[in-house]
Amino acid sequence: MTQGGPLATQRFAFVAVCVLGAAVGCGPRAQSIKIDGSSTVYPISEAVAESFRGVRPDIRVTVGLSGTGGGMKKFTAGEIDICDASRGIKDSEVEALTEAEVPFTEFSVAFDGIAVVVHPENDWVDSLTVEQLASIWRPLDDAPVKKWNELNPAWPDEEIKLYGPGTDSGTFEYFTEAIVGEAKSCRSDFAASEDDNVLVTSVSEDKYSLGYFGFAYYAENTGKLKLLGVAQGEAEPVQPSVEAIRDNSYAPLSRPLFIYVRNDLLNRPAGAEFVEFYLDKAGEMAAEVGYVAVSDDVAAENLKKYQKALAK
Amino acid sequence: MSRNADIHSLEIKRSYLGSSLFGWLCAAATYICIAVLVGLLVTVLVNGVPWLSWTLLTSFPSRDPAKAGVLPALAGSLWLIGITALVSIPTGVGAAVYLEEYANSSWWRKLVQLNISNLAGVPSIVYGILGLGLFVRAMSLERSVIAGALTLTLVVLPIVILSTQEALRAVPSTIRQASYALGATRWQTVWLQVLPAALPGVMTGVILAIARALGEAAPLVAVGAVAFVAFVPQSLGDEFSALPLQIFNWAERPQEEFHGLASAAIVVLLAVLILLNTGAVLVRAKYGRRIKW
Numbered sequence: 001m002t003q004g005g006p007l008a009t010q011r012f013a014f015v016a017v018c019v020l021g022a023a024v025g026c027g028p029r030a031q032s033i034k035i036d037g038s039s040t041v042y043p044i045s046e047a048v049a050e051s052f053r054g055v056r057p058d059i060r061v062t063v064g065l066s067g068t069g070g071g072m073k074k075f076t077a078g079e080i081d082i083c084d085a086s087r088g089i090k091d092s093e094v095e096a097l098t099e100a101e102v103p104f105t106e107f108s109v110a111f112d113g114i115a116v117v118v119h120p121e122n123d124w125v126d127s128l129t130v131e132q133l134a135s136i137w138r139p140l141d142d143a144p145v146k147k148w149n150e151l152n153p154a155w156p157d158e159e160i161k162l163y164g165p166g167t168d169s170g171t172f173e174y175f176t177e178a179i180v181g182e183a184k185s186c187r188s189d190f191a192a193s194e195d196d197n198v199l200v201t202s203v204s205e206d207k208y209s210l211g212y213f214g215f216a217y218y219a220e221n222t223g224k225l226k227l228l229g230v231a232q233g234e235a236e237p238v239q240p241s242v243e244a245i246r247d248n249s250y251a252p253l254s255r256p257l258f259i260y261v262r263n264d265l266l267n268r269p270a271g272a273e274f275v276e277f278y279l280d281k282a283g284e285m286a287a288e289v290g291y292v293a294v295s296d297d298v299a300a301e302n303l304k305k306y307q308k309a310l311a312k
Numbered sequence: 313m314s315r316n317a318d319i320h321s322l323e324i325k326r327s328y329l330g331s332s333l334f335g336w337l338c339a340a341a342t343y344i345c346i347a348v349l350v351g352l353l354v355t356v357l358v359n360g361v362p363w364l365s366w367t368l369l370t371s372f373p374s375r376d377p378a379k380a381g382v383l384p385a386l387a388g389s390l391w392l393i394g395i396t397a398l399v400s401i402p403t404g405v406g407a408a409v410y411l412e413e414y415a416n417s418s419w420w421r422k423l424v425q426l427n428i429s430n431l432a433g434v435p436s437i438v439y440g441i442l443g444l445g446l447f448v449r450a451m452s453l454e455r456s457v458i459a460g461a462l463t464l465t466l467v468v469l470p471i472v473i474l475s476t477q478e479a480l481r482a483v484p485s486t487i488r489q490a491s492y493a494l495g496a497t498r499w500q501t502v503w504l505q506v507l508p509a510a511l512p513g514v515m516t517g518v519i520l521a522i523a524r525a526l527g528e529a530a531p532l533v534a535v536g537a538v539a540f541v542a543f544v545p546q547s548l549g550d551e552f553s554a555l556p557l558q559i560f561n562w563a564e565r566p567q568e569e570f571h572g573l574a575s576a577a578i579v580v581l582l583a584v585l586i587l588l589n590t591g592a593v594l595v596r597a598k599y600g601r602r603i604k605w
Contacts, residue, residue, distance in 0.1 A: 032551070034455075034538075034551070036536070036538070039564065042539065042540075042561075043375065043565070045540075046373065046375060046539070046540045047375040049540055049542060050372070050373070050374055050375060050540075050542065053372070053542045060541070060542065060543050060551070061540075061542060062538040062540060062541045062542075062551045063538060063539060063540035064455075064536060064537070064538035064539055064540075065539050065561065066533060066536065074536065077449075079448075079454070079455070079536065195563065195564055196564070196566065197563070197564070197566070197571070214566070216566045217566040219566070220566040220567055220568065221566075285375070288375060289375055290566055290567070
């Protein structure tokens with residue numbers, strides 16, 4: 001049988017030590033700046049936050065990635081100071097923010113292109129028009145194109161295997177709006193993944209595939225994929241490149257990335273410093289993590305908006 | 313011995329095709345499980361070991377893979393499982409002791425029991441949303457270590473209760489009767505006889521629960537754990553990250569180097585898990601040996 005006494009004492013001692021350990025260290029809270037939102041914008045905010053730590057190690061900057069929609073909800077609820085967004089703010093979100101009396105400022109911090117890709121051995125197609133892409137991706141009710149030879153009789157009589165981001169992603173929302181014409185309006189029988197690396201692998205393993213995802217994922221896997229040009233109407237097809245994405249000639253699949261900043265963050269001493277630092281470094285960081293820096297005009301525009309928000 | 317031999321020869325006589333086929337199928341199931349596990353481990357190790365370094369353990373996340381580390385995520389995970397254990401073990405064991413040793417068999421007890429069994433199967437994201445509403449917003453704990461740990465407590469509590477109940481049921485009722493016969497009170501019986509005897513089983517449940525808490529990402533995302541924190545949480549009110557979130561974040565990046573880092577972080581997570589398991593095995597060995605009936 002067990003000896004109860006010493007065991008019980010040991011157990012009490014263990015619990016006491018644990019409770020003591022938890023109570024220690026409840027000190028005063030340091031100044032913090034909270035960022036959350038789109039996982040697409042996340043790498044830029046992370047890079048900026050990391051660099052800012054070198055300048056002001058006393059300020060705690062945290063970056064989350066709960067998605068543009070989730071971030072906006074937290075932004076409205078006053079739980080975060082800056083919201084990362086891979087799309088422009090929606091009217092409904094502006095309303096909610098007005099109602100919550102949260103004045104904010106929008107800054108465009110980088111550009112991202114959505115790359116349309118096929119298998120490297122695909123030798124029949126070099127570019128597609130927006131109309132062709134729309135005919136492939138439109139909802140099943142509108143009888144989308146299923147086989148390559150339906151687009152062009154000279155192309156193979158094989159089914160187009162479609163790969164794209166999951167329906168919760170900002171990329172999906174942007175692509176469907178730009179191509180099909182209505183956000184989230186899309187056929188449902190494509191292979192979706194929230195992880196763009198899975199899409200890269202899938203497209204590179206299937207000769208009759210067609211997929212789309214952020215340009216950075218193409219740039220890291222140029223050997224495994226073939227990039228398609230996209231043509232608007234009768235215009236010449238344009239392949240995405242840093243220049244084409246920045247000057248928006250790769251339309252309609254180049255999109256701006258935003259941060260939304262609560263104006264009252266600027267009243268906090270470290271807040272203004274951080275936002276200024278962000279705007280200053282955004283271009284450099286965007287390029288470093290695989291996005292396209294905004295043009296000088298947009299950067300100047302950002303600075304003007306910042307000054308205006310600061311003056312209030 | 314001779315009886316065993318008899319049974320054995322009997323089985324030879326009755327060795328039908330179906331019987332041996334069933335044996336082979338069960339063996340195949342075992343080997344498939346092992347193969348999958350070994351495959352996973354080997355892949356993770358091959359990808360992750362080159363990235364394992366002191367820098368990984370002592371640095372903050374970075375855009376430069378060579379400088380990136382898991383320090384805040386590792387510290388966050390340790391905080392989380394520490395507090396989760398601290399809250400869920402007393403509560404869970406207490407609830408199990410009440411249900412097994414004190415509560416009368418009534419419709420009320422059956423209802424509670426049924427609910428606990430069902431709660432063990434609820435997807436963790438549901439607890440995450442509950443945690444967001446209850447701890448983060450209603451109790452305004454914000455996106456803190458304590459809010460995350462309490463949410464994880466909700467996730468693992470049913471596991472602790474159910475496994476503790478199993479362990480208590482496995483203690484022979486003769487032990488309780490002997491204790492009462494010697495004049496012990498119910499408190500003395502439970503605290504000095506039943507609980508120590510059930511300790512190995514309880515520890516198994518606790519370890520399962522902690523392992524679950526360590527690997528959960530979904531409920532933490534819901535309560536607002538962040539992916540980038542450039543500081544180690546120092547108090548219950550601090551914001552935090554956790555290893556599964558860091559792994560997810562790195563695995564999603566376009567750059568190949570971050571995928572290696574993700575594998576290395578998985579190795580770190582596994583190492584923490586193995587350390588915890590070893591601790592539990594030692595505790596079980598220490599207290600399990602003392603008990604002889």
